[in-house]
Every structure is written in C-alpha cells, then in structure tokens.
Amino acid sequence: MNGGLVRLREVCETLNPSERKVATFILQHPDQMVQMSVAELAESSGASQAAIVRLCKTMGIKGYQDLKLKVAGDLQEPVTAGYQDIRPNDSISAIIQNVSNNNIQSIRDTMKILEERMVERAVDMLNGAKRIYLFGVGASNLIAMDAQQKLLRINKVCFSFSDPHLQLTSAVMLTPEDAAVFISYSGETKEMVRAAEIAKEKGCQTISITKYGDSTLSRTVDIPLFTSSTDNEIRSGAMASRITQLNVIDILYLGIASRNYEHAVEYLEQSRQAIKRL
Template sequence: MNGGLVRLREILDDITPSERKVAEYIISYPHRVLEMSVAQLSGESGGSQAAIIRLCKSMGIKGYSELKLKVAGDLNQNEERYEYREIRSNDSIERIINTVSANNIQSIRDTVTILDPDTVERAVDALSKAKRIYFYGLGASNLIAQDAQHKFLRINKTSHSFTDPHLELSSAVMLSRDDVAVGVSYSGETSHVIECLKEARLCGAKTISITKYGNNSVASNADYPLYTSSTENAIRSGAMSSRMTQLNVIDILYLAVASREYDKSVLYLEKSRDIINRMTGR
C-alpha cells in the first residue's frame, strides 16, 4: 500500500489552505508523520484536526491510519524518487532528452501508485461486455481517444472516437445499457467530455473516466474513475507527460480486455495485421 505522497502532491492546488498546510508538512517530513497522532500533526503543521480529516477525504482514503500506511509504503520503496524538472531557456539537447524522458518515466511510476486495481478490473469487465465503446476527448486527449479506438477495433471491439465535438455529443445521447463511454481529460473539467458522460449515464451506459488525480467534474460522472499523475507547467501546455500516462492507462485496459479472450484476440490481431501488410506491400 503506497501512493500517499503522490496523492498529496496531485491535490495541493485543489484543497483548502488549512488542508494544504497539513499536506505540505507531510510531504516535507514524511518520516515524522508516521509517529504522530492527529493532534500532534495538527500542532506541528498548523492545520486543524478537522482539516486532517478533510484532507483524507480529499485524497479518497478512509482516514488518517490509511494515510500513514500509504506514506509508509512510499518510504519503504527502495528506489529514490526522481523530482520533476522543467525545461529551461537554451537547455542543451542532451539535458532536454534526459529531462523529458525522466519526467515521463516518473509520471508513469507515480500513476501506478494511484491506480486502484479494483476499479481497473471493474472498468475492464464493463469494456469486455460492451456492445459498443465510445471514447471522448478534446485536443490532446482526442489523440488518446483515437489511439484507444484503433487498439480496441483490432481485437474486434466495436469502438468509436470523433474529432468533431458536436458528433461526440450527438453520439452520447444515442448510447444504450449495452454500451460504455470513456471520457479522457487531464484537467477533468473539459465541458464537452463532462456533458458526454452525463448524457451517456442518462442513457444507461457505463462510464469510465481517465483524469488527473483528485475531485473533478469528469470523474464525478464516471462509474469507474481512473486517475493519472503528471506535472503540467506553463512550458508544457502541450500535454506531454500527461499524454504518456493516459496512453499507458489505455494500454492497460486494452491488454486486460484482450487477455480475457486471449485466443480470439490473437486471431483478430493476426487478421488485421495480415490485411494491413497486404495493402502496404510488406
């Protein structure tokens, strides 16, 4: 059980000032917190005891004991955590290669600590049973939706994604109980994706979200909210490591669905590969 420190870093900008005092203290002094009661942490951090309880709720965990267990799990990991770095003016090509690659790798590692296996399994169950799967996303997240459609079609799962936001909304109101809608939005506040999941739920479809960790509108409209971790700074407005973590989650879902009917999936993949090879002359 780990991921406590990652969760705290992810929600820092979305919690109250009192909660933030507590969160920043835990991030700065994680070893000390393991020996502290709620009252002691309140006194040391400057946050109220009520703020500590609210912070646990904001993290999506049951209480202070679980928070300490997750922090302890982080500290027990052998590998040292890499700290994200920003690209600077006139950086060398070598530094840019190393920085971008290390940021992406750490984002995926952090995402692993906050992905809930039970929620992933329920999402995979829904996708496996779905008659149709619709992937919704705008901007960079639409590229994730297109990638997902491509993957699932190749194992004979009827899938759709749209570059036109109006088509996304139009399709969402046509879903049924046999369908699944997947909303992709790093911020979790993309209005079109929110509306698509709302409409899909009204139609009885199962809904899955892929967003950053924490409370957000897209996740609140999902039956199975899945969370990713990354840093999105000003110079990285093109959604770099967030895109990598979203693609990683799609790959997890895709391979988990494929493994449910492994022999059939292999057959479908071979058929699609053969026709593509024939058409391209390979």
C-alpha cells in the same frame, strides 16, 4: 502500499486552507509524519484533527492510519531526481534525459494512484459492452483515437469522433448496453462533462480518465480512473499527461484482450496479415 506523497502533491493546490496546511507539512516532513498521531500532526501543522480527517476523505483514503502506511511506503523507495522543467538553452542531452525521466516518473506515479479494483471494474465493463464510445477533445482526442485503433484490432465495436458536436450527437445515441470512456486531463472540459451527463441520462456505462483529484467529470461517471503527471508543473504542454493516459488505455486494452485471449490473438494475426499483404 505507497502513493501517499503523490496523492498529496496532486491535490495540494485544490485543498481548502486548513487541509493544505496538513498536506504541506506532510510533504515537507514525511519522515516525521509517519511517527505522529493525529493530535501530534494537527499541532505541528497548525491545523485541526478534523482537517486531517477531511484531507483523508478528499484523497479517497480510508483514514489517517492508511495515509501513514502509504507515506511510509513512499519513504522506502529510492530517491529520484524529480520532475525537471524546461530551461533556456538546454543541451539536447539534457532535453533527452529530462523529457524521458519526466515521462518515466509520471507513469511510476500513476501506478501508485491507479486502483486495481477500479481498473478491474473498467475492464469488465468494456469487455461486456455491445459498443464502446471514446470521447476526448484536443490532445485527449488523440488518446481516444489510439484506443479505438487498438480495440478494433481485437474485434471490439468502438467509435471515436474528433468533432466535439459529433461527440455530443453520438452521446445522445448511447444505450445501457454501451460503454463510454471520457478522457480529459483536467476533468473539467465542458464538452466532456456535457457528453458524460448525456451518457448517464441514457443509462450508458461510463468511465473517465482524468488527473488525480476531485473533478466534475470524475464525479459524473460510474468508474473514475486517475493519472498523475507533471503538466501542472512544467511548461511543456500535454506531454506527460499524454503518456500516462496512453498507459492507462494500454492497460485497459490488454485487460480486455487477456479475457478473450484466443479470439484476440486470432484477430490480431488476421489484421497483421491483411496489412502485410499491402
């Protein structure tokens, strides 16, 4: 059980001042925090016990003891170099190392905050859907297109549209038999939020893939899935977020394929043969 420090880093900038005091203290002194009671942490951080309780609720954690266990689990892991920003005149060797390490770290951090229970529900939802619609704008649309390509290969009826207006039009056509996946790193992309609202009005089953923390999109859908990345820290565009989103899509795809293993293998072989004969 770990991921406490990752969750705190992801939400720290969005917290109210009293909760941020607690989060900042824990991030700076995690080894001390795991030995503290709620009262001791409140005194040391300069916040109230109520703020600690609210922080746990904001993070989606059961309570203070659960938070302590997650932080303690993080402390048992080997120390890593952490995320590296872009620097002037970096050597190619440094760029190779930094970009690769950032991507690896973002996937590892996502593993800590991706809840198995929610992933299981998402796989069941997609597996049972008559049709799957995939929504994303900009770089997130590339993730949606990748998901469509994968799912079509195992004979799942799915759609992805690059035009935002066409996405909204398709949302109007959704039914309770369908499932829709909305991809937005911020969780605040207005086109995605509006499409998700329309999907909910139509009774469609909905999933979101956003960065960890509270967002309009994650609150709107039935099943919110969260990723971690460095995109709020480094000036490199949607790089690490793209990698973590693709990783989540691969998890969902293989979850569906595993539930339909014999048919999935058959369809994959047929598509492979069709391309091979070109």
